[in-house]
Amino acid sequence: MKRLITALLFAAPLAALAAPVNLVNNGGFESTTVASGSWTVVNSAAGWTVGPNGLEIRNNVSGSAFAGSNFAELDTSANSWISQALNTVAGQTYSLSFAYANRPDNLGAASNGLSWSIGSLTGTVGDNTDTSWATFSTTFVGTGSPMTLRFAAVGRSDGYGTSLDNISVNTIAGNAAAVPEPESLALMLAGLGAMGVVLRRRKTAGKA
Ligand SMILES: [Ca+2]
Ligand SMILES: [Ca+2]
Numbered sequence: 001m002k003r004l005i006t007a008l009l010f011a012a013p014l015a016a017l018a019a020p021v022n023l024v025n026n027g028g029f030e031s032t033t034v035a036s037g038s039w040t041v042v043n044s045a046a047g048w049t050v051g052p053n054g055l056e057i058r059n060n061v062s063g064s065a066f067a068g069s070n071f072a073e074l075d076t077s078a079n080s081w082i083s084q085a086l087n088t089v090a091g092q093t094y095s096l097s098f099a100y101a102n103r104p105d106n107l108g109a110a111s112n113g114l115s116w117s118i119g120s121l122t123g124t125v126g127d128n129t130d131t132s133w134a135t136f137s138t139t140f141v142g143t144g145s146p147m148t149l150r151f152a153a154v155g156r157s158d159g160y161g162t163s164l165d166n167i168s169v170n171t172i173a174g175n176a177a178a179v180p181e182p183e184s185l186a187l188m189l190a191g192l193g194a195m196g197v198v199l200r201r202r203k204t205a206g207k208a
Contacts, residue, residue, distance in 0.1 A: 020170040023086045023094070024149065027167035029070040034059040036069065041076045051152075053080030058163075066099035066133045066165035073103075074114065074153035075161025081152035086118075086169055090144025097137035098151075098167040100126045106160055113155040114162040118169075119147040124154055126162035133165070139172065 025047030034040055039058040043050055056073040065071040074080045088094065102112045106129055113127035118140050125136050140147075149169065153161040 020173075023088075023169040024084060024167050027098070028065075028068045028165060029055075029057050029072045030068045032057050032070065034070055036060045045082075048082045048084050051081035053078045055080065055082055062103040062105055063101060063131070063163055066101070068165075071163050071165040073161050073163050074151060075111075075155065075157060075159055077159050079153040079155075079157040079161070081150060083148050083150040085146040085148055088142030088144060088147050089171075090142055092142040093139055093172045094142060094169050095137055095139050095172055096149070096167075096169050097135060099133045099135050099165045101133040101163045102126055102129055102131050103160060103163065104131050106131070107156070107158060109155075111156045111158050111160050112162045113153070114164060115150075115152045115154045117148070117150045119143060127155060135166075 026045060027047075029045065031046035032040065032042055034057050036059050039056060039061045041054040041056045043054050045055055045057070048055065051074075054076045056076045057070050058073065059065070059069045059071075063071070072082075074082065096116075096118050098116070100114055106112055109128050112129065113124055115122065115124045116136070117123075121138070121140050123136075123138070125134075149167075151164060151167075155161055
């Protein structure tokens with residue numbers, strides 16, 4: 001029992017420090033129920049602000065999800081966009097990552113392409129005919145105010161575009177802003193201390 005308590009004391013603060021928290025809500029588009037082999041265009045989805053041309057969510061239609069069951073496309077019947085405001089910590093470095101692929105039945109490179117932006121950082125992926133999932137990732141520094149994460153279809157507006165899935169924004173451990181809070185550090189040291197006591201006791205017991 002003592003050993004268990006010590007293990008918990010020791011493990012809890014470490015887990016709290018190590019566990020990455022995805023700042024993106026519904027980054028895998030799993031919140032909308034879509035039957036396998038079907039698709040839908042929605043005007044709202046958990047976490048996302050959806051542009052006037054909607055958000056297409058598919059389940060095993062013209063490709064399959066990178067993760068989970070659902071994936072998204074932003075050229076619905078015409079080019080559309082989605083965005084989400086993320087609360088960031090000033091000076092904290094974050095990773096942005098997402099998966100993208102073009103439909104097997106795509107209409108060519110000029111029809112495809114997906115722009116992404118976080119704050120003032122922006123780029124384009126998928127303006128080609130590659131149909132296997134690729135992962136894009138980059139890093140950015142938090143401003144301390146809500147930062148807008150946005151994706152938009154940028155190819156020819158024709159109802160066929162680049163698929164999107166598995167969007168995540170996580171803190172990157174090890175930079176200045178990720179130094180443990182004093183409370184966590186104290187807890188961790190307490191855990192280490194308790195472990196030392198147990199180890200010393202065990203050593204003593206072994207001698208007897
Ligand atoms: Ca998904
Ligand atoms: Ca298109």
